[in-house]
Amino acid sequence: MYKVLPKQTVSMYTRDGVRLDADIYRPDAAENFPVLLMRQPYGRAIASTVVYAHPRWYAAHGYIVVIQDVRGRGTSAGEFKLFAHEIADGEDSIYWAAHLPGSNGKVGMYGFSYQGMTQLYAAAAKPSALKTICPAMIGYDLYTDWAYEGGAFCLQTNIAWAIQLATETARLCNDQPAYQALLTTARNLPVNNPEILQQLAPESFYHEWAAHTQPDTYWEELSPKRHLQAVDLPMFHIGGWFDTYLRGTLNLYKDIAARSITAQHLLVGPWAHLPWGRKVGEVDFGAKAASPVDRMQIRWFDQFLKDIDTGLLQESSICLFEMGSNIWRTFPSLNTANQKSYFLSTTGLASIREDSGILSNASPLKSGNPPTRLAPQNSAPSTQDILVHDPWRPAPSLGGHAGLPAGVFERSHIDCRSDVLTYTTQPLIEDLHLLGDVVVEIDCSADQPSYDLSAVLSQVQPDGKVYNLTQGYIHCPPTTAVPIKIQLQTTCVRIAKGNALRLSLSAACFPAYAMNSGNGAVLNSDDLRNAQVITLTVNCGGDRNSQILIPII
Template sequence: MLAVRPKKTVSMLTRDRVRLDADVYYPDAEGEFPVLLMRQPYGRAIASTVVYAHPTWYAARGYIVVIQDVRGRGTSEGEFKLFVHEIEDGEDTVNWAANLPGSNGKVGMYGFSYQGMTQLYAAAAKPPALKTICPAMVAYNLYSDWVYEGGAFCLQTNLGWAIQLAAESARIQGDVAAHYTLYAAAQDISVYDRVPSLNECLRKFAPNAFYHEWLEHSQDDDYWQEISPQCYLQHVDLPMFHIGGWFDTYLRGTLRLYKDMAERSQYRQQLLVGPWAHLPWSRKVGAVDYGLEAVSPVDEMQVRWFDLFLKGLDTGLEAESPIRWFEMGANMWHTLPIISKSNQKSYFLSSTGLASIREDSGMLSESCPESYASDVFVHDPWRPVPALGGHAVVPAGSFERSQIDCRTDVLTYTTAPLVTDLHLAGEVMAEIWCSADTPSHDLCAVVSEVHPNGSVYNLTQGYIHVPSGQDRPLKMSLQATCVCIRKGNALRLSLSAACFPAYPMNPGTGSPLGSTRLMDAQVVTLRVECGGDRASRLLLPVVDLG
């Protein structure tokens, strides 16, 4: 372990002569060292310590650590435009960092969320000094991995982030009134504005915020293609350490990036997925404590990773499985040779027609019911089904949700108590025959574990925004998961037409997002069909992890 010198604040100029500021942490030792670079928009003093060890911890292990404010953030000059300058600025920064005094010319990058995205954009430029990256909790396709899910706008996460960035912009500009108002809004985000997906605070104090553009581009059009990492990384090949969480809102992007790179890369691609939300990465997520094993191993694993690819040390990583998943319920890590490609196992919905009234009416079973049945339920915009836990709302994680399943605007379908442990690892799908009496409707699917005492804890969920009038089952992708449901417990699928404020309430009018006033939202009657030739089913990735 090395001593660490007091941090230095240093600056560089981009190719268009914009000054970017960074804090640099040096080991207090002779010799040359690799550089670890993090580029972030929240003020470099934070250094993502909400999930990572402080930069001094990495510096003590023989690295020069650089934490930089991206353009227009912190004390760096220029105008902050979301993701616009990160390729060129990232390349310039990597080249500058490689030539810092004491550098051995090799650079690695780390960080999560926006700090993960800056790694992908820097890698897109292919600077020779950048030898490896460790992107955590990122979007590969910004539209489908970050901003929208199943065609539905991710309201609470996008709105909360937009307000946070707008407040930081107001602070930098010295706008006291705007900063105070936005800060107050961030503590209690109001989603009950005149038009629920819009926000009067943002409209007033950040009229040019990216948030408004995101609402306007509700389809996966050229706007998203021009700014998504997926469009720039097709010819990039680096060793990457991918990090995700089962309750992280951006897990879709982490898994898509890993799968794409693993299929075509000549280098090691490593994947770690813990039982975490976007933050923090700790043993307790939501209302569930996953034990000491769930505490983040990321810092130690990153040092081993960087020691291998930046120092050329044999850390034993290459002899280990590239995939490490945490199995919730069993509360242990599994190393897998590949992502499980096992056959999806179908659990079919059946009902007496009272699945919104009685929890013993809707059933899940492995056999398809021969007789047809349907359940009808009503979505009232005055009292939408609330979001509770999962990956798309704050706080995220697993919570006791029996009070939601007891609502009459929620359908529940439950298995008999399991006679053996059930292990799930991978992607979860649902095919639901669902129709509505309005031009558009939404459907939310939540998979939960039901305990003998009646308590219910969510495991994974999915959401889809669809036009009505389709005579085919809705195919829904739920969040990937890895969980053990113990024998004696049961599995449940809950269906509703809202999950508010994780996603905006669908007003039922078929109008574009952000154009319908709350008072014009319609009551929606929905029908879910099952059995016969309209068999709705849940498809689960059942595996043998015993």
């Protein structure tokens, strides 16, 4: 370990003459070192220490660490425009960092969220000095991986982020009234009304994101995916099972690993967007869930920036935390072809009684009767459940990957609501290990032109407590085909014998996702005023193969 010199604050200038400021942490030694660069918009003193070790720790391991404010943020000059300048500015910053005194000319990048995005944009320019990146919790396709899910606007996370950035913009502009109002709002999240952004941050990216409801050229031009097709760098991909941007992490990994000739490693922990610790929501995943990322990144950078054989290239490229077992497991690939179907059946009272809706791995019965050993006494067979969504009291979001706070929570009080349908298996007779994508297929119809479907997979304990495992959401436009396919968040979990699986369906998951008015998303008070009650009919049993497909290890 090296002693570290006092922090230096230095500036560079981009090709168009904009000053960018950075803090530099150096080992106290005369030799040359590789450079680790983090480019971020939140004030460089923070340096992403909400999830990473302080830059001094990295410097003590023999690296020059540069934490830079992106254009228009912190003390850097210029105008901040979301992602717009990060390719050119990233390329210029890497060239500058590679030529710092004491640099050996090799640059690596690390960081999560926006700091992960700046790595992807910089890599798109293919600067020769950039040898490796460690993108964590990113959007690859910004429409499908970040702003929208299943065509539905991710209301809560988008508003929270927009308010955070707008608050800092107001501070930098010395707009004290806007700053105070936005700061008060930011400290009272979650917020489900975007009108404060319309009033106090009319230039926010939020308004463009909400207006571009389809995956059009706006998203294609903005997304890193478009710019990375010819890039092949060693990448260490980092995600969390309850991170709202896990789709981006996995989509980038799968895409580049399929065509790359350089090392691509993937680590997914039991974490939300932040922090990366042992407790996520109400569940403690144990000491092994604490983040190993800092030590793993040092090994990664030693391998690719110092040419030290760390043994990484001989290890499995995929390391996943299996929740329930609470251990890290390695896998050769993410492909899990062994999907098991659980079919929905009902007595017609799945919105009223928790024992009415049934999940069974037996083929659906042509008569429509649920399996008699599972059905409540004095019940009549049915092939339909009716769900009524009232926009004035929508089914609420709780945890998962899209809610604030994210993670695992006890949700039996939500499953008891009459606007939530529940379908439950018998208690498992042996442990069940899941890895991969959970898919729900629902044969349903509605009395309005458009509707939404929320699907949550949970485990039910013998004491009746219900804890969410993974969930998904879809916006169904008027031309939606049947059955509706809902892609749930990828997961890795062991469900202990004695517990049961439960699928919960609702027509809202608010405010995690914008509600559906019956004609489209509710994004302001006028939309809410025109929102309609939606009656949803779910068909199951008989020849209606409504089912959930679960990836079994």
